[in-house]
Amino acid sequence: MSDRSGFSLAPTRQLRRRKLINLFAEIVMLTAALAAIAVLVAVIVAVVQRGHGALTKDFFTKPPSTNFLTGASGGGIANSIAGTIVIVACATVIALPIGILVAVYTSEFAHGWVRRVLAFVLDVVNGIPSIVIGIFIFGIYVLSHQQSAFAAGLALSIIMLPLVARSTQEVLALVPTTLREASFAMGVSRWRTVVGLIIPASFGGILTGGTLAIARAAGETAPLLFTSSLTTNEVSWNPHVALQSIPLTIFQDLEAPDPALHEQAWGAALVLLTFVLVVSVLSKAWLARNRRKLSR
Amino acid sequence: MNENTIDTVAPIEVATKQSVPTTHKETVFDVRQVAIFYGSTVAVKDVNLEIYRNQVTALIGPSGCGKSTFIRCLNRMNDLIPGAHLEGEILYHGQNMYGSGVDPASVRRWIGMVFQKPNPFPKSIYDNIAWGPKMLGMRKDMDERVERALTQAALWDEVKDRLKRSALALSGGQQQRLCIARCLAVEPEVILLDEPASALDPISTSSIEDLIHELKRDYTIVIVTHNMQQAARVADMTAFFSLDVHEDGSRNGILVEYDVTQKIFTQPADPRTEGYVTGRFG
Numbered sequence: 001m002s003d004r005s006g007f008s009l010a011p012t013r014q015l016r017r018r019k020l021i022n023l024f025a026e027i028v029m030l031t032a033a034l035a036a037i038a039v040l041v042a043v044i045v046a047v048v049q050r051g052h053g054a055l056t057k058d059f060f061t062k063p064p065s066t067n068f069l070t071g072a073s074g075g076g077i078a079n080s081i082a083g084t085i086v087i088v089a090c091a092t093v094i095a096l097p098i099g100i101l102v103a104v105y106t107s108e109f110a111h112g113w114v115r116r117v118l119a120f121v122l123d124v125v126n127g128i129p130s131i132v133i134g135i136f137i138f139g140i141y142v143l144s145h146q147q148s149a150f151a152a153g154l155a156l157s158i159i160m161l162p163l164v165a166r167s168t169q170e171v172l173a174l175v176p177t178t179l180r181e182a183s184f185a186m187g188v189s190r191w192r193t194v195v196g197l198i199i200p201a202s203f204g205g206i207l208t209g210g211t212l213a214i215a216r217a218a219g220e221t222a223p224l225l226f227t228s229s230l231t232t233n234e235v236s237w238n239p240h241v242a243l244q245s246i247p248l249t250i251f252q253d254l255e256a257p258d259p260a261l262h263e264q265a266w267g268a269a270l271v272l273l274t275f276v277l278v279v280s281v282l283s284k285a286w287l288a289r290n291r292r293k294l295s296r
Numbered sequence: 297m298n299e300n301t302i303d304t305v306a307p308i309e310v311a312t313k314q315s316v317p318t319t320h321k322e323t324v325f326d327v328r329q330v331a332i333f334y335g336s337t338v339a340v341k342d343v344n345l346e347i348y349r350n351q352v353t354a355l356i357g358p359s360g361c362g363k364s365t366f367i368r369c370l371n372r373m374n375d376l377i378p379g380a381h382l383e384g385e386i387l388y389h390g391q392n393m394y395g396s397g398v399d400p401a402s403v404r405r406w407i408g409m410v411f412q413k414p415n416p417f418p419k420s421i422y423d424n425i426a427w428g429p430k431m432l433g434m435r436k437d438m439d440e441r442v443e444r445a446l447t448q449a450a451l452w453d454e455v456k457d458r459l460k461r462s463a464l465a466l467s468g469g470q471q472q473r474l475c476i477a478r479c480l481a482v483e484p485e486v487i488l489l490d491e492p493a494s495a496l497d498p499i500s501t502s503s504i505e506d507l508i509h510e511l512k513r514d515y516t517i518v519i520v521t522h523n524m525q526q527a528a529r530v531a532d533m534t535a536f537f538s539l540d541v542h543e544d545g546s547r548n549g550i551l552v553e554y555d556v557t558q559k560i561f562t563q564p565a566d567p568r569t570e571g572y573v574t575g576r577f578g
Contacts, residue, residue: 111378178415182475185373186428186482187405196431201418 044277047270054267063233064264074260077268079235083149083243087228088218090153090239091160095217096210098157099164106165107172108194119169126162131222133158138226147230147242155223160213167209171202174291204290208283215279219272221247246272322349324486324516325370330384332365332374339365340549343384345535352508352517354527354557357537358572362549363520366537367488370518371407372400405432408479409488413495414471416463416478421446421455424463424474428482441481448514449477450507469500476507480515487511489519493526505530524573527557534560536569 011019058076065075106118137155145151175198183193199206224245231244246268253265323346331341340362347353347370355363365374372393374380386393393403417424425442434441442459446452451473455466463474472492479487489508493501508517508530521527527534535554541547553560553569564570 176415178411178413179417181373181376181409181411182415182417182478183428183431184376184401185371185404185409185411186432186479186484187401187403188428188431189401192431196427197417 044273047266047273050263051266051268051270054263055270059264059267063235065233075233077246077249077264077271079231079233080244080246080249080268081271082235082237083228083231084218084245084247086149086237086239086243087152087156087224087245088214090150091156091217092210092214094153094157095160095164095213099161099210099213100168100206102161103165103168103172104194104199107169108190108198122162122165125158126166128158129222130155130159130220131225134223134226137223142227147226147228149228149239149241149243152224152228152243152245153239155227156217156220159220159223160217163213163216164210167212168202168206171205171209171287171290172198174205175201202290205287208287208290211279211283211286215276215283219247219276221251224248321351323347324349324389325518326385326387326390328385328387330366330369330382330386332362332369332382333380334377335379338548340537340551343551345551345554347516347518348533349516350512350514351532352512352519352530353533353535354531355518355520355535355537356522356524356527356572357549357552358539359522360547360549361537361539363535363537364490365549367490367518367520368409370486370488371404371409373404373409375400405482406484407486407488408482408484409490410472410475410479410492412491414468414475416466416471416474418462418464420460421463421466421474422459424478425481428478432482434482445477445481446474448480448511449473450503450510451477467500469496469503472496472500472504473507476504476511480511484515486516486518489517491520491522494522501526524561528561531557533557536560536564536566536572538568538572 056076058074060076060081061078062076063079064077102118102122106115110118133155136158137151141154142148142151179197179201180193183197184190188196224247228242228245229248231242233244236243250265250268250272253261253268256262325345325347327343327345327347330343332339343366355367357363368374369382369386374382382394388403388407392398417427419427422442425445426438429435429438429441443452443456446455451470454470455474463471466474472495476487476492493504496504505526508519511517519527519530533554534557536552537549538552539547540550553564553566555565559565560569561573564573
């Protein structure tokens with residue numbers, strides 16, 4: 001034991017150096033993380049500051065108006081809110097069932113290369129620029145019919161489809177294989193297992209993915225430019241005509257030379273931002289609940 | 297040195313009364329020259345055995361010897377693994393289970409399985425039992441069916457007051473008995489148990505073993521186990537699987553010996569079996 005006389009538990013010089021480097025690296029990473037949060041906070045603060053003044057009761061209940069004598073702009077964005085709801089509803093009705101079916105097929109039925117090809121195709125569709133989707137629908141639908149909320153919904157559904165399918169696949173992958181085995185071992189067929197066990201077990205998560213896709217679609221602007229932009233100020237719920245929408249209102253109001261319209265644009269931006277934030281937070285909470293249900 | 301350790305290994309106690317009638321044994325599975333492949337790799341081969349009605353048949357052997365692979369072939373669970381296939385024949389009551397025109401789902405409907413880790417559905421205790429029968433169209437008298445299955449699995453008294461609660465809140469041992477009850481609820485003929493107690497504590501393990509003794513009256517049971525004492529305690533027949541290592545380093549499982557449990561543990565015919573059951577790997 002005598003050879004341990006020089007033994008000490010105090011840090012060596014090299015260890016002190018490592019600890020310093022470690023501290024430095026941690027600070028750098030923390031700064032990066034804080035920067036990401038700062039961006040979100042800055043956007044929220046900027047939009048709230050400039051937009052909150054516009055939020056009156058009229059803003060939500062009245063369409064935009066122009067004073068006949070003075071030419072001053074007023075009113076609200078009721079027509080845009082109604083339009084966005086109709087357009088996004090059209091998109092959801094199309095994209096949600098198809099997206100879920102695609103995901104169920106790829107995750108539960110397809111094998112080998114079919115599965116890989118489908119996953120790749122979904123990723124490619126997800127990467128198509130939204131303006132391209134806009135002119136695509138313009139070319140194949142609007143030219144032969146007319147601009148309408150339905151046409152805009154069609155365009156947005158192409159954006160939502162891969163989002164819904166991919167998120168559904170992720171949720172289905174959370175369902176343990178052992179549950180499928182337990183069902184198969186009783187002689188239950190594959191499709192009954194999927195419909196009666198797998199989908200109910202992941203239902204909350206599937207809806208969460210759908211809701212996030214809705215939030216994403218509600219803010220898209222480019223696909224609406226060619227599909228639902230020649231609009232009136234009337235509040236309408238008719239999907240067969242072109243309807244004004246919140247993102248387009250923001251775009252058009254900010255281009256106008258009228259400061260009152262600028263304020264309206266910020267107000268509209270605040271409405272959109274609030275919608276997206278609330279939906280994101282709620283659906284994340286929902287997903288967490290679903291995950292606990294499966295794992296406990 | 298090595299010889300000494302072998303001498304100190306306690307002999308395994310075998311249940312004294314073996315209920316193997318030498319005559320009138322009805323064959324449920326007739327396994328003929330079966331080899332199982334994953335892709336082009338042989339997992340286990342040269343399996344020939346008959347599994348008898350209302351008997352407990354144990355499959356024992358070292359890790360990787362293919363006993364789990366083999367039991368999963370007895371209800372075509374391996375069909376779910378891409379690339380897995382089987383050569384040879386498995387006759388179930390004389391019918392080729394892997395013949396053309398046989399639907400794996402209808403095979404599994406009669407041959408249930410309980411897995412290594414308890415895998416209850418994320419549903420209530422009641423729905424865990426009722427779901428399978430419902431899916432198979434056995435909707436009549438569901439409450440009685442659920443009670444009967446839970447009683448058979450020796451779980452009824454523990455859960456009868458909380459049937460609507462989540463099955464995931466049960467203890468591991470209770471969950472495993474729930475999985476057995478779930479399997480019984482669709483009235484199978486055979487129950488395959490793939491190391492059903494390996495994730496459980498000794499007390500839960502012993503309750504599962506008691507249960508196996510009870511269930512033998514009504515069902516044919518095949519059990520894979522790592523635990524030789526367990527095989528000796530519960531099984532009438534025992535199959536010993538081992539690893540066959542070739543000169544090129546490749547290895548595959550083989551069936552070494554299949555006999556009455558008492559014989560396997562007290563006077564095995566094959567030296568490899570003797571090596572394994574006495575604690576020396578051969």
